[in-house]
Amino acid sequence: MPLRRTLSERIQEIEISAIKEQLKIAVEDKKIISLGPGEPDYESPKHVIAAMKKYLDRGYTHYSPIEGRKELLEEISRKLKRENKIRVNPNQIVVTCGASEAILMSLMTTVDPGEQVLVPDPGFICYRPMTELLNGQAISYPLLHDNNFSITYEDLKKSAREPKRLRAIIFNTPSNPLGKVHRKKELEELADFVREYDLLIISDEAYENFVYNGKHVSVGSLNGMKNHVITLGTFSKSFGMAGFRVGFAAGTKKVIDAMRNLHLYTTLCAPTISQMGAFSALKERKKSKAFIKKNVNEYDKRRKFVCKRLEEIGGFDCNIPEGAFYAFPKFNFKMSSVEFSKWLMRNAKVAVVPGSDFGFYGDGHVRVSYATDFDLIKKAFNRIEKAVKKLK
Ligand SMILES: Cc1ncc(COP(=O)(O)O)c(C=O)c1O
Numbered sequence: 539m540p541l542r543r544t545l546s547e548r549i550q551e552i553e554i555s556a557i558k559e560q561l562k563i564a565v566e567d568k569k570i571i572s573l574g575p576g577e578p579d580y581e582s583p584k585h586v587i588a589a590m591k592k593y594l595d596r597g598y599t600h601y602s603p604i605e606g607r608k609e610l611l612e613e614i615s616r617k618l619k620r621e622n623k624i625r626v627n628p629n630q631i632v633v634t635c636g637a638s639e640a641i642l643m644s645l646m647t648t649v650d651p652g653e654q655v656l657v658p659d660p661g662f663i664c665y666r667p668m669t670e671l672l673n674g675q676a677i678s679y680p681l682l683h684d685n686n687f688s689i690t691y692e693d694l695k696k697s698a699r700e701p702k703r704l705r706a707i708i709f710n711t712p713s714n715p716l717g718k719v720h721r722k723k724e725l726e727e728l729a730d731f732v733r734e735y736d737l738l739i740i741s742d743e744a745y746e747n748f749v750y751n752g753k754h755v756s757v758g759s760l761n762g763m764k765n766h767v768i769t770l771g772t773f774s775k776s777f778g779m780a781g782f783r784v785g786f787a788a789g790t791k792k793v794i795d796a797m798r799n800l801h802l803y804t805t806l807c808a809p810t811i812s813q814m815g816a817f818s819a820l821k822e823r824k825k826s827k828a829f830i831k832k833n834v835n836e837y838d839k840r841r842k843f844v845c846k847r848l849e850e851i852g853g854f855d856c857n858i859p860e861g862a863f864y865a866f867p868k869f870n871f872k873m874s875s876v877e878f879s880k881w882l883m884r885n886a887k888v889a890v891v892p893g894s895d896f897g898f899y900g901d902g903h904v905r906v907s908y909a910t911d912f913d914l915i916k917k918a919f920n921r922i923e924k925a926v927k928k929l930k
Contacts, residue, residue: 552667555895560879564889571918572889575909576714577780578863582815583829586777589818590811602810604795606786606803608635610813613820614771614786622746623759624769624788631788632797632818633808636780637744637772640787642668643804644740644768647672647796649705656697656707657899660866662714662742666897679707680899683868686857687718690725698735706738707731709757712745715896716866716904717841717859719752729760739767744785747776747830750838758788765790768885773816776830782812837863840908840915847919848906853926863909866893868902871929875901886925887922888918 564572579584581587602906605611611628618624618631634640641664649655651673657665669676679697681687698704709728711720720728734738739757746754758767772785787797801807805902821824845864848854856867869878875892882888882904908915 545598548671548673552671554748555663560883560889560891563883567887570883570887571809571910571914571921573906573918574889574891574908577909578627578775578778578833579909579911580778580833582779582782583819585780585825586815586818589822591817592864594811594924598814599808600810601635601789602630602807602813604807605629605798606631606653606808607735607810607813607817610817610820611818612687614788617820618769618788620717622756622769624742624756626788627791630794632794632801633813634785634787634801635783635805635808636774637742637770637785638664639783639805639808640768640772640785641665641740641742642772643797643800644770644787644789644793644801645669645674645706647741647793648738648768652703653704653705654700655705656694656737657897658708658710658713659714659808660893660900661897674705675703677704678897678899681713681716681718681825682899683855683857683903687716689712689720689724689728691726691731691802694728694731696828697793698731700737704735704737704861706740708740708742710742710744711757712754714745714862715864715891715900716857717748717862717864718857718880719754720860721752722755725755725757725760728757729763729766733762735902739763740770741750742770743769744770744772744775746771748837748863749861750834750841754861762788768916769792772820773812773926777816777819777826778818778833779812779815782809782815784808784812784816800880810878837908837911840912841865842910843915844906844908844919847923851923851926853918853930863907865906865908866900866903867906867923869904871926875904879904882922882925885928886918886924888921 768789774780854867889904894899
């Protein structure tokens with residue numbers, strides 16, 4: 539006899555994004571060039587891998603403390619002080635299975651069912667479903683192409699229609715999918731807004747090192763923000779360590795203590811060997827700095843190329859991306875972004891991600907990732923150019 543009911547309502551209500559289907563086809567069909575990747579195309583640093591091998595031989599195969607290994611917590615605390623101007627003690631940090639787990643734990647520890655969370659729209663695909671899985675309500679704050687994806691105090695206020703139910707805002711700079719680097723002035727307006735509405739900021743800084751124009755500023759470093767911000771980081775992007783699943787959350791002792799309790803009942807701890815890799819990445823600073831610089835310089839070249847080609851091909855209007863490794867052009871062809879992505883896949887054999895996957899305001903755009911081999915990017919744009927001629 540089949541079960542009367544197998545799946546929870548919660549899981550049945552989750553929207554399945556088009557990205558999954560598109561990228562699956564792109565992997566299966568070898569003729570397709572994928573401009574879809576959400577992770578760097580380079581391998582983890584050699585010095586990190588070498589250190590991890592040594593740690594494995596020395597038996598680092600057991601659970602770690604729930605909050606993470608002491609030496610890693612100390613290194614993250616130093617890094618936050620040095621690079622992000624955020625002063626937190628090691629006991630105000632928890633090591634997580636990537637920034638993904640840090641986002642989930644931040645929401646679980648701070649948002650009650652029925653409470654609202656402001657999410658960037660377009661924004662990283664996890665924010666809305668994670669909030670909704672916890673029976674919170676995700677409310678979009680629009681990041682509009684015509685405003686160069688900027689935020690202002692006034693616009694945030696407009697999104698906060700039910701201030702009493704509002705609990706937190708998720709903020710992401712540099713942004714996936716926009717490539718936007720929010721300026722200090724915008725962060726100050728955000729800080730004014732959260733002070734007035736007594737909100738928490740979940741600050742996702744996964745791409746902090748990928749900045750080509752301007753400067754990355756952590757909102758947690760602004761005056762008076764200490765008690766309002768949970769800062770999230772990851773080793774997935776800067777160090778090309780996505781498969782190791784290691785990131786962190788840093789905040790007030792109260793929030794981090796709560797996360798530690800939660801960790802015990804969920805994943806228990808981030809993988810020990812990955813934590814030792816993360817520790818080596820931070821400890822061997824000179825080598826890591828050179829590694830990041832080399833990769834960011836290479837991505838900058840690709841970024842400029844992508845912008846140039848979009849302009850030359852025509853039919854696209856692209857705010858110049860200043861960070862992360864994505865461009866988010868608006869296209870001027872009479873199709874939805876899902877239709878246009880499918881059309882490109884069929885006619886150019888190039889996979890991009892439909893902008894609507896990242897929220898209502900993403901429609902009319904596509905996300906183009908340049909975390910792909912440069913020669914393939916060049917080839918992909920030649921194909922796009924040829925295909926798009928048919929639409930003009
Ligand atoms: C903005 C953003 N935050 C978080 C993550 C998750 O990263 P992690 O591998 O650390 O879980 C991603 C991954 O693409 C991302 O784009």
